[in-house]
Amino acid sequence: MASKQIKMPKGRPLTIVQVISNYPNAQPVPSIKGGTEKVVYELTEELVRRGHHVALFAARGSRSSARLIAYPKGLKHEQIHQYVLQHMPTGTQIIHDHTFRSALGRRQLPCPSVCTVHLPVKRHGKNPVFVSKRARQLMGGGKGFYVYNGINTHEYEFSSEKRGYLLFMGRIIRNKGVLQAIQVAERTGKRLLIAGPIKAPVFFRQEIQKRIQRNPNIRYVGAVGGKQKQELLKYAECLLFPTLWEEPFGLVMVEAMACGTPVLALKNGSVPEVLSGFPQLICKSIEQMARKVQQKNYPPPAKLRLYVAQRFTNKQMTDKYENLYREIIRRQAKEKKASKA
Template identity: 90%
Template sequence: MASKQIKMPKGQRLSIVQVISNYPNAQPVPSIKGGTEKVVYELTEELVRRGHHVSLFAARGSRSSARLITYPKGMKHDQIHQYVLQHMPPGTQIIHDHTFRTAVGRRKLPCPSICTVHLPVKRYGENPVFVSKRARQLMGDGKGFYVYNGINTHEYEFSSEKHGYLLFMGRIIRDKGVLQAIQVAEQTGKRLLIAGPIKAPIFFRQEIQKRIQHNPKIRYVGAVGGEQKQKLLKHAECLLFPTLWEEPFGLVMVEAMACGTPVLALKNGSVPEVLSGFPQLICKSVDQMARKVKQKKYPSPAKLRQYVTQRFTNKQMTDKYVRLYREIIRRQGQKKSQGLPKRR
């Protein structure tokens, strides 16, 4: 993350408002379905552990150690801004907007704000934060900041015991590369488990289901979370991540490696950054991915786990956001002081 040296005292507690609610499909925090909700939860919890005063605006059913403010039933996206302003605590120093369409950060506010751009959008607030360098390059024209997503590695079960199956885990849509994962399974003769919510029913019915019916080694296990997700991740021989689009981050890659499971991924989006420590796992084509599956030249499970703990934890993510909060608050203070008339 690019920023200047920050002069605000490191120990000073901040008053922070976190805002998340991606209507019409708002998920509670944390969510077994949404990576964004998981990231916001981890950030919020770590901020509270460090003694900061945090208020979290989120969907009903959410849980948090922060001061939790849930939205009323039926509230629309364009109403979030006003609701946050009416209910945020006095003395708030910064607002962190996580909504997909920047419901708060693009508005006139009584305090500075930043906006994490979790998905590709054309409009965002004054201080955009992207989740990878590639996302900042494509969506922000190289402007703004970037902070990698982080996970609480203590919540991910490690295992060096693998059960010989390939795993695809993600939303079932064409751009996620589920068809390409099936091609790898077909070329290698390996078992493939497909996990994730079906977001494109016609695509699934017409193209995925037929391939599954003709190959008993391929099975769709549905959307997963909790213990079932842990078991699938930690015992997979390899996670396939053949994304076809400019994926801003790809949290499941980090989750798999935290469990000691290697990831083979196509060289799109943030993949070269997330897998920078293991360039041998990055693939130029489906054919090359299939060859790598056959070769089975993977890093050790322990090295994969260590890699995540050194780069993609909730603590490292929070460190960077706190530095950014302080920098933005400092800049705002400078602007105000420069705008005041000089004393005689």
């Protein structure tokens, strides 16, 4: 299902530098697993399609239609700003900092910058952009901007056929709510597949693994990406998103709906915003989530995909960032002119 055509913001092509983190074990761009890497890739590709001159600083092994500048092996976070300034194209008009601690945006730069705050940190650079209104409220004190993450819906396979299993997909840590997803499966007797990297081994071993072993309806399938991720998402009866923390966005909710799969989520973080079109899918408790699983009162799969196509696409995300780039460039030029007067 194609997304509605959106008018592109008008103006001359810009020279833009996109900078992603080089933390230990950084994922190359595009990543089949890393959400931030995926979002940066989609934004970069769409900017290039629109005729902008884009340079992307990313981990070794990345690929992009932009001019790709790979970080050297062993480059530390505190060295990123220096490396970028030494290698960025002449005439760069704006730097978009996606690093998790605003490696560039917190420093004096030769051009304006925008800092997308992908993780819950309160120390960020000038012109912070949060990925939801809730994140802006909590981390920015209501100041700054917000732009929702977007995906390329054409890359997500749609299916109205469902195969009767519940799905949890995310990092295996306590705050993601994997234990609560298991509780829903236990209460309902439904089959549950758990997918994601184990980031808290002790928690997994002591609290998750034993419950999986006791229940033949629950299976851990490991970290997934690519075709395997698509298959899990599009055939799930429902994605469970029982997040326990103030999740800034939660990209997997959008990915699931793009595949025609409903999402039942606890009312935390950005959930009320991402699921604003389907308030009946928002849950106040695990007990209520279990009841909704049993009731199966889900929106039609095609309606879920259309909802994503109208609100959370890479084109819409790029429209907002492009307008923001131009506004910040214009504002800084005005300030510079006023200071000389």
